[in-house]
Amino acid sequence: MSAESKGLAVVTGASTGIGAVYADRLARRGYDLLLVARSADRLSAVAERLHADTGRSVKTFVADLADAAQVRKLAELIEADKDFALLVNNAGIALAGTLATAEVEEVERIIAVNISAPTVLARAATRALQKRGSGAIISIASVLALAPDRFESVYSATKSYILSLSMGLAHDLQETDVRVQVVLPGATRTEIWERSGRDVNAFPPDWVMEVDHLVDAAFVGFDAGETVTIPPLAEEDDWNSMQAARQAMIPKLSRREVASRYRVTA
Secondary structure, eight states: OOOOOEEEOOOOSSSHHHHHHHOOOOOOTOOOOEESOOOOOHHHHHHHHHHHHOOOOOEEEOOOOOHHHHHHHHHHHHHHHHTTTEEEOOOOOOOOSSSTSSOHHHHHHHHHIIIIIHHHHHHHHHHHHHHHHHEEEEEEGGGGGSOOOGGGGHHHHHHHHOOOOOOOOHHHHHSEEEEEEEEEEOOOTHHHHHHHHHHGGGGGGOOOOOOOHHHHHHHHHHHHTOOOOOOOOOOOOHHHHHHHHHHHHHGGGGOOOOGGGGGOOO
């Protein structure tokens, strides 16, 4: 690693969009990088630019995160690297069509990339960071985790999973110095729209955030110690009120007796 490094940061989906901006910001914060994506050429271009701009060590790992064997290889590298300090679980895809219209292979792929891969990598990162004694796991979800009825159901469900995984992992690690953050972007100007056959410009202009603004806001939340960061949400009390309502309901969710409204009557 380069001198005075904060450690190695691994960023998935790093060849473009949110992942590429995370890589830039982390390099400028003093991390060395391992950048992960499918496109070797684009990944190399990002790595060369960041090394030239920041002087950090920037390596690449070309992988298709829909391939379980390639994900396991990356996980093994993370867990074995004594300098590993931070994971950005960013890689994700959207479904072209709906659950009913998409090919089953497309459905299997989105589950592999959006759920299976980040889970396996988060496991490896957790194990490595617990040994190190500090570090961070950042995962990119979506505001659709909170609004699954507003978009395609499978994509929204995968992002709900990432939100739940991150909140649960944060609870598991709360007595340690390992940080967990989950970021919930709204509509953001990235290539995911075109790849899924959708036009981001169909949204009202004031709905669509630029990638640089999103990532910089996410780091403000990270530096403030947030577990859940929602860059478009102006009122923190809105999130806190929802969480308070959820916490108030939890003690009522498991009972020996069936709720009166569900009881069978003669």
